[in-house]
Amino acid sequence: MKMKPLWALLALTSLPAAAQSRLNMTQGVTEVSNRVYDLHMTIFYICCVIGVIVFGLMFISMIRHRKSKNPTPSNFHENVKVEIAWTIVPLLILAGMAVPATTTLIAMEDTSDADVTVQVTGSQWKWHYKYFENEVEYFSRLATQQEQIDNEFEKGENYLLEVDRPLVIPTNKKVRFLVTSDDVIHSWWVPDFAIKKDANPGFINETWTRVEEPGIYRGQCAELCGKDHGFMPIVVIAKEPAEYEKWITEKEEEQRKAREREQELLAMEMSEDELMDLGEKVYNSTCAACHQANGQGVNGVFPALAGSGVAADPEAKSKHIDIVVNGVTGTAMQAFGSQLSMRELAAVITYERNAWGNDTGDLIQAADINEVMNQ
Amino acid sequence: MSTVVEETHHDTHHDHKPSGIGRWLFTTNHKDIGSMYLWFSFTMFLVGGAMAMIIRAELFQPGLQLVEPQFFNQMTTVHGLVMIFGAVMPAFTGLANWMIPMMIGAPDMALPRMNNWSFWILPFAFMILLGSLFMEGGGPAFGWTAYAPLSTTYSSDSTALFVFSVHIMGISSIMGAINVIVTIMNMRAPGMNYMKMPLFVWTWFITAFLLIAVMPVLAGAVTMLLTDKYFGTSFFDAAGGGDPVMYQHIFWFFGHPEVYIMILPSFGIISAIIPAFARKRLFGYSSMVYATAAIALLSFLVWAHHMFTTGMPVFAELFFMYCTMLIAVPTGVKIFNWVATMWRGSMTFETPMLFALAFVILFTIGGFSGLMLAITPADFQYHDTYFVVAHFHYVLVTGAIFSIMAAAYYWLPKWTGHMYDSTLAKTHFWTSLISVNVLFFPMHFAGLAGMPRRIPDYATQFADINQIASIGGFAFGLSQLIFLWVAIKCVKGGEKAAAKPWEGAEGLEWTVPSPAPYHTFEKPPKVE
Known part of the structure; x- marks a missing residue:
């Protein structure tokens, strides 16, 4: 009764599909992920065989041992030999299953001798990647437009599985991930690597992969982490080592230049229009998830900024800068000093102090931010 | 035995039960309290079910249509809490109240006033929990597991109400469990020794010990959440020397035995029903x-299999994997015993039997996915996906809840004195059976293909699977209204039920008339 559709689906899923099956676990692109897939299929087939035997006997009994066919029941109700057999046989099957599971697990947990190390930090609701061997770090956020989520635009091919800046790793190298979190528990999951590791605030978990094929691999946060848990995907691009070297060197150079430019810009004043334009952009991508695009927040969870004590109070300018730069401990308000450039911080604070009827008229410049950061 | 029946008849003329609401508020009668538990449980089943309908409606297609993500999280959280603590556990306590005294030949539960109290605090617990949904900031939105720090620093103020309501549910469960243990140990009829007790009594006896062992652990865990959030402690905050993963260890030390609390009484029910309708003694009673x-x-040694991805030492992962796999052995023994009971029996397929047979097959499917989840490397892929959602709904809905339905149909004639409408009951069975599989079976595939659980929106490749599951969900939800109709119809009237309406049924409960008189076994029966 149940098994028929199961077998039909099984036939579908065992087709030699290179792409991710829509019905079965992916085989993935690493040796480990293939071993995991094999374990999954082995235990699945064992269950199927046991299921066919047990359910088969049940159905035979339901057909042949019904009252109309078998009016007088037997009265056996014990059989020590049979009972011992059906205790021992499952034990042996399980022991047989435990062996490959154990060796695979030990291999998965061996994070020694890594070629490249990346620190992966989850925070509500984005991932941050920091390379240990190079001075490169950046945030990676959902790139799907809000209009697609709200059903105003057609949904794209990689709906909810696309990010602005993917993680890039080299192929055929052992890449070690140090996984942690800035706020609540997240979980970094890339099915093609058979990696799922919780990101625990204040602790670091280790895991690793060695990807054989270049490609784009997609995953998602797997641990409920609040409102936008469903909206913090992971995208990893695996490049040939030479290409990876080229990419990481360019990225390093780009980030070094950006830091230098930031120092130069400290001396420059931005106009109100520039500040408000940039501020609105930064606000919508960084702050609106909690405080909402209209600055009204979410009652009882995220405070409103429109008309708020700090953002609307002309006296509270430095307190406002301090909150945005350093965060508020014990709340969901993160320290954005490490996430945004000084220009962006200046712009977004200016925007918050002058939008939605907050008319403090304050213009904040990068230099003001620099002052708070150096305190 | 005939004298017993006469006595009870005699008693019914002297039922000095108060009338009106007072009867229910102040009752110490195990049958009244059992009925209240069962109606309360069914009410919560519909409330939690309504939340499930909201969840399935939002997931009907990709994109956000009906609810905000924050509200979606409140729905998944409160759905879980209501179904576990409001529907499944009180239903079993209701069955225990009704049936344990009648099965062991006792006049009532050992501690009748505590019995009243343990029921009547429950509605308040759920008023607090459900009321918190209307607070500013909304109700609990951190999943029924309430992992810190999402449930501490990052939660709304309804957390305090969540904690208090869990405390009250825990007190209720502990009092219920104490009552069950004291009743079974002290009030068995002469000759009813332990190895003669019906398996429903045995499984509840063991369940009651589990409850007393782990409900205080849950109470402790949520109290630590409360003090972390409001009183500056750092049990689960690394910044103060704590560890968020410690919460999970404490929670699942409660949580895994809790899983068995919700299935062991089912085993007892199935072990009563299959022999009754196969007209053959249960195979392997002592085993x-x-x-x-x-x-x-074993349930105390496997808790960390819920936490394989939290980053444990390999040794711990191996230990918990082996212990978890071991549970398959005694569980398998039970399944084999039921099949052997059926074997060469003389079966008929009344509604209780239909639910019991569906239980055996579907619970076993849930057991298979449980065995798959035990394999740690594979669990890294399954964990926190819809595969897990499918797994625990197979064991909880087609396991626990199907067994409760089976029990209700089996004992309804005894409770009401009427036979239920068999056509309607079979309609309820077949619509439930088909819809529940349309609902939960496709979730296995969604999970394997990579859909995480607890998300309000999903990538487009999961669209058709979710649509199918949602249709199954709506159909399953509607099917339960048939059950309500059957139950009300049966209470109001119907064909008169004999003292023993099932040819092959065994046990003391069938020696008293139907409906069971208000007081039974005031003089203990003699058990051979």
Whole structure:
């Protein structure tokens, strides 16, 4: 009764599909992920065989041992030999299953001798990647437009599985991930690597992969982490080592230049229009998830900024800068000093102090931010 | 035995039960309290079910249509809490109240006033929990597991109400469990020794010990959440020397035995129904008892299989994997015993039997996915996906809830004195059976293909699977209204039920008339 559709689906899923099956676990692109897939299929087939035997006997009994066919029941109700057999046989099957599971697990947990190390930090609701061997770090956020989520635009091919800046790793190298979190528990999951590791605030978990094929691999946060848990995907691009070297060197150079430019810009004043334009952009991508695009927040969870004590109070300018730069401990308000450039911080604070009827008229410049950061 | 029946008839003329609402508020009668538990449970089943309908409606297609993500999270959280603590556990307590005294030949539960109290605090617990949904900031939105720090620093103020309501539910469960243990140990009729007790009594006896062992652990865990959030402690905050993963260890030390609390009484029910309708004694009674005890003991050694991805040492992962795999052995013994009971029996397929047979097959499917989840490397892929959602709904809905339905149909004639409408009951069975599989079976595939659980929106490749599951969900939800109709119809009237309406049924409960008189076994029966 149940098994028929199961077998039909099984036939579908065992087709030699290179792409991710829509019905079965992916085989993935690493040796480990293939071993995991094999374990999954082995235990699945064992269950199927046991299921066919047990359910088969049940159905035979339901057909042949019904009252109309078998009016007088037997009265056996014990059989020590049979009972011992059906205790021992499952034990042996399980022991047989435990062996490959154990060796695979030990291999998965061996994070020694890594070629490249990346620190992966989850925070509500984005991932941050920091390379240990190079001075490169950046945030990676959902790139799907809000209009697609709200059903105003057609949904794209990689709906909810696309990010602005993917993680890039080299192929055929052992890449070690140090996984942690800035706020609540997240979980970094890339099915093609058979990696799922919780990101625990204040602790670091280790895991690793060695990807054989270049490609784009997609995953998602797997641990409920609040409102936008469903909206913090992971995208990893695996490049040939030479290409990876080229990419990481360019990225390093780009980030070094950006830091230098930031120092130069400290001396420059931005106009109100520039500040408000940039501020609105930064606000919508960084702050609106909690405080909402209209600055009204979410009652009882995220405070409103429109008309708020700090953002609307002309006296509270430095307190406002301090909150945005350093965060508020014990709340969901993160320290954005490490996430945004000084220009962006200046712009977004200016925007918050002058939008939605907050008319403090304050213009904040990068230099003001620099002052708070150096305190 | 005939004298017993006469006595009880005699008693019914002297039922000095108060009329009106007072009867229910102040009752110490195990049958009244059992009925209240069962109606309360069914009400919560519909409330939690309504939340499930909201969840399935939002997931009907990709994109956000009906609810905000924050509200979606409140729905998944409160759905879980209501179904576990409001529907499944009180239903079993209701069955225990009704049936344990009648099964062991006792006049009532040992501690009748505590019995009243343990029921009547429950509605308040759920008023607090459900009321918190209307607070500013909304109700609990951190999943029924309430992992810190999402449930501490990052939660709304309804957390305090969540904690208090869990405390009250825990107190209620502990009092219920104490009552069950004291009743079974002290009030068995002469000759009813332990190895003669019906398996429903045995499984509840063991369940009650599990409850007393772990409900205080849950109370402790949520109290630590409360003090972390409001009183500056740092049990689960690394910045103060705590560890968020410690919460999970404490929670699942409660949580895994809790899983068995919700399935062991089912084993007892199925072990009563299959022999009754196969007209053949239960195969391997004593191995059933030992297997139940083995499962209960093992349940304390497997909690961390819920936490394989939290980053444990390899040694711990191996230990918990092996222990978890071991549970398959005693569970298998039970399944084999039921099949052997059916074998060469003389079966008929009344509604209780239909639910019991569906239980055996579908619970076993849930057991298979559980075995798959035990394999740690594969669990890294399954964990926190819809595969897990499918797994625990197979064991909880087609496991626990199907067994409760089976029990209700089996004992309804005894409770009401009427036979239920068999056509309607079979309609309820077949619509439930089909829809529940349309609802939960496709979730296995969604999970394997990579859909995480607890998300309000999903990538487009999961669209058709979710649509199918949602249609199954709506159909399953509607099917339960048939059950309500059957139950009300049966209470109001119907064909008169005999003292023993099922040809092959065994047990003392069938020696008293139907409906069971208000007081039974005031003089203990003699058990051979």
